[in-house]
Amino acid sequence: MNLKTLLAERLEVALRDAGAAAASAIVGPATRPEFGDYQANGAMAAAKRLGMKPRDLALRVAEAADLAGIAARCDVTGPGFISLTIDDDCLSEALADGRTEPVGGGERVVIDYSHPNLAKEMQVHHLRSTIIGDAVARVLDALGYDVIRQNHVGDWGTGFGRLVAHLNDTGEDSEALGDLERFYTEASERFANDATFADRARQVVVDLQGGDPATLARWQRYIDISMSHCQAVYERLGVGLEPEHVRGESAYNDDLDGIVEDLEAKGLLTESDGALCAFLPEFKGKDGKIAPIIVRKSDGGYLYHSTDLAAVRHRTQTLHAKRVLYVVDARQGLHFKQLFALARRAAYDAGASLEHHPFGMMLGNDGRPFKTREGSGTRLLDLLDEATVRARRLVEAKNPELDGQQMDRVARAVGIGAVKYADLSKNRTGDYVFDWDAMMSFEGNTAPYLQYAYARIQSLFQRGRVDAAALTGRPAIREAEEHALALQIARFQETLEQVAATVMPHHLCTYLYDLAAAFMRFYERCPVLDSDVRNDRLLLCRHTAATLSRGLDLLGIETVDRM
Ligand code: ARG
Numbered sequence: 001m002n003l004k005t006l007l008a009e010r011l012e013v014a015l016r017d018a019g020a021a022a023a024s025a026i027v028g029p030a031t032r033p034e035f036g037d038y039q040a041n042g043a044m045a046a047a048k049r050l051g052m053k054p055r056d057l058a059l060r061v062a063e064a065a066d067l068a069g070i071a072a073r074c075d076v077t078g079p080g081f082i083s084l085t086i087d088d089d090c091l092s093e094a095l096a097d098g099r100t101e102p103v104g105g106g107e108r109v110v111i112d113y114s115h116p117n118l119a120k121e122m123q124v125h126h127l128r129s130t131i132i133g134d135a136v137a138r139v140l141d142a143l144g145y146d147v148i149r150q151n152h153v154g155d156w157g158t159g160f161g162r163l164v165a166h167l168n169d170t171g172e173d174s175e176a177l178g179d180l181e182r183f184y185t186e187a188s189e190r191f192a193n194d195a196t197f198a199d200r201a202r203q204v205v206v207d208l209q210g211g212d213p214a215t216l217a218r219w220q221r222y223i224d225i226s227m228s229h230c231q232a233v234y235e236r237l238g239v240g241l242e243p244e245h246v247r248g249e250s251a252y253n254d255d256l257d258g259i260v261e262d263l264e265a266k267g268l269l270t271e272s273d274g275a276l277c278a279f280l281p282e283f284k285g286k287d288g289k290i291a292p293i294i295v296r297k298s299d300g301g302y303l304y305h306s307t308d309l310a311a312v313r314h315r316t317q318t319l320h321a322k323r324v325l326y327v328v329d330a331r332q333g334l335h336f337k338q339l340f341a342l343a344r345r346a347a348y349d350a351g352a353s354l355e356h357h358p359f360g361m362m363l364g365n366d367g368r369p370f371k372t373r374e375g376s377g378t379r380l381l382d383l384l385d386e387a388t389v390r391a392r393r394l395v396e397a398k399n400p401e402l403d404g405q406q407m408d409r410v411a412r413a414v415g416i417g418a419v420k421y422a423d424l425s426k427n428r429t430g431d432y433v434f435d436w437d438a439m440m441s442f443e444g445n446t447a448p449y450l451q452y453a454y455a456r457i458q459s460l461f462q463r464g465r466v467d468a469a470a471l472t473g474r475p476a477i478r479e480a481e482e483h484a485l486a487l488q489i490a491r492f493q494e495t496l497e498q499v500a501a502t503v504m505p506h507h508l509c510t511y512l513y514d515l516a517a518a519f520m521r522f523y524e525r526c527p528v529l530d531s532d533v534r535n536d537r538l539l540l541c542r543h544t545a546a547t548l549s550r551g552l553d554l555l556g557i558e559t560v561d562r563m
C-alpha cells in the first residue's frame with residue numbers, strides 16, 4: 001500500500017469538489033513531528049487560482065475529505081497545510097514484510113549501465129555505473145516493470161587494430177592477457193615505436209571493417225577475454241549482469257549505413273569537410289558556432305554518436321521501451337543531450353522517455369580521482385578483494401565465535417556491501433570520496449550498520465526461541481515508538497516508487513537508515529520478549545527485519561543472520 005498516493009487521491013477528490021479543478025494535493029512526509037505523519041500543501045497552490053485564502057480552502061478540504069480508516073487526524077496547520085496522522089489500524093494493515101506492489105504494470109524499461117570499454121580493464125566509473133544501475137534495475141523489477149538490461153560495451157573502433165595485431169603476435173595464451181592494462185600498454189608502445197607493427201595494426205582495422213572472417217574471429221577472441229575479466233568483477237560484486245545482457249557497439253554495425261541514409265532523407269545532415277554532421281541550433285556555443293554532431297567521418301568511419309543513434313532506435317522500436325535510462329558518468333552530459341535531441345528530430349524516440357542519469361567521480365582521500373594502484377590502472381578485482389579482507393578483520397574482532405564458513409560469508413556480505421552502499425547512499429550527481437574506514441564503520445549510514453541491525457533482530461528471535469515466520473496476525477499499535485516504526489515500515493512502497501521515478505537509489509538508503517533508527521528507538525522504549533504484548537512487538541520486529549533485508553537486497557546487498 002502506498003499511503004502517500006492514497007492520501008493524495010482522497011484529498012484531490014475533496015479539492016475538486018471545492019472547485020479547484022485538476023488540483024494536485026502535493027503530499028509528502030511531515031517536515032516536523034508536530035505536523036503528524038504526512039503533510040499536504042495542495043490547498044496553498046490551488047487557493048490562489050480560486051481567489052481564496054489558502055487556509056480557508058484547506059479547512060474545507062480537511063473537513064470534506066473522505067479519510068475514514070486512513071487518517072486518525074487531519075488538521076490544518078500554518079497558512080494552509082494539511083497535517084495528517086495515519087490511523088494505527090491502517091498502519092498495521094499496511095505492513096507487508098518487505099513485499100511490494102507491481103505498480104509498473106509490465107511497462108518496459110531499458111537500462112544501459114556498466115558498459116566498460118573492452119580495450120582496457122574496467123575503470124572506476126564503470127564500477128559506479130554497475131552498482132547504481134544494478135540497484136535501479138532491481139527496484140524497477142520489484143515494482144513490476146519489464147526491465148531489459150543493456151550492457152553497451154565499447155567493443156569496436158580503430159583502437160582494436162593494435163590490440164588484435166598484438167594478439168596475433170603474442171598468441172591467445174599470453175600471460176599479458178591476464179592484465180589487460182598491461183596488454184594495452186604493450187600494444188600502444190609497439191604501435192608508437194614499430195612502424196611495421198603499426199602498418200599491420202592499420203591493416204587489421206581495414207580487415208575488421210571489411211568483415212574478414214579470420215580477423216573477426218581474432219577480434220572476437222580478444223573481446224571474449226576482455227569480457228571474461230568484466231564477468232569476474234560482476235560475479236564478485238554479485239550483480240545480475242550476464243553475457244546475454246551484452247549488446248555492444250559492434251552489434252549496431254549493420255545499422256549504421258541505414259541510419260545515415262535515413263537521417264539524410266529527413267534532411268538532418270549537412271556535409272562539413274567531408275564529414276556528415278547534424279547542426280542543431282540549440283547547441284550553439286558562446287562563439288555563436290553550433291557544436292556539430294558528427295554522424296560519419298570524412299573517411300566513412302562511424303563514431304560514438306552513430307552507434308548510439310542506432311541503439312536508441314533499437315531500444316524504442318525493436319525492444320519497445322517506454323523509458324530508456326542511461327546510467328553514465330556526468331562527463332558525457334553533452335553527448336546525451338545531443339543524442340536525444342537528434343533522436344527526437346529523427347523520431348527514433350518513438351515517444352519514449354530518453355533519460356541520462358549522470359553520476360560524479362569517485363575520489364580518493366586526497367580529493368583526487370580514485371586509483372587503486374600507481375599508474376593509470378585501476379584493478380577493480382583488487383579493490384573488491386581488499387574490501388573482503390578488511391571486512392573479515394573487522395568481523396573477526398567483533399565476533400570471533402563465527403566458524404570459518406560463516407566468517408567467509410559475513411566478510412563477503414560486509415565487504416562488498418560496504419563498497420556498494422558507500423556509493424549508493426550518496427546523491428549520485430556529486431563526486432564522492434572513497435574512504436575505507438567510513439564505509440566499514442558500524443555506526444552511521446553504512447552497510448555494516450544496517451546489516452547489524454538486521455542481525456540483531458535475528459538474534460532477538462533466537463534468544464526468545466521465536467519462529468518469526470510462524471507469527472500470525474497484525475500487530476496492534478499502542479506506543480508512539482511503535483507508531484513511528486510502523487509508519488516507517490509502511491513507507492517502503494512509496495520510497496521504491498521514488499527511486500524508480502528519480503533513478504536515485506540514495507532515497508532507499510536514507511529510508512533504510514531511518515528505519516533502523518526507528519527500530520532502535522522502539523527497542524529502547526518497548527521491551528519485546530518479556531512483555532504482555534509480545535506477539536504484537538515480535539510482529540513489528542519481523543516486519544522491520546524483512547523490510548531491511550528486502551531493501552538491502554534491492555540495493556544488491558546481502559544480509560546475514562549472525563555477524
Ligand atoms: N563505453 C562508454 C564509456 O566507457 C560508455 C557507454 C555508455 N552508454 C552509451 N549508450 N553511450 O565511456
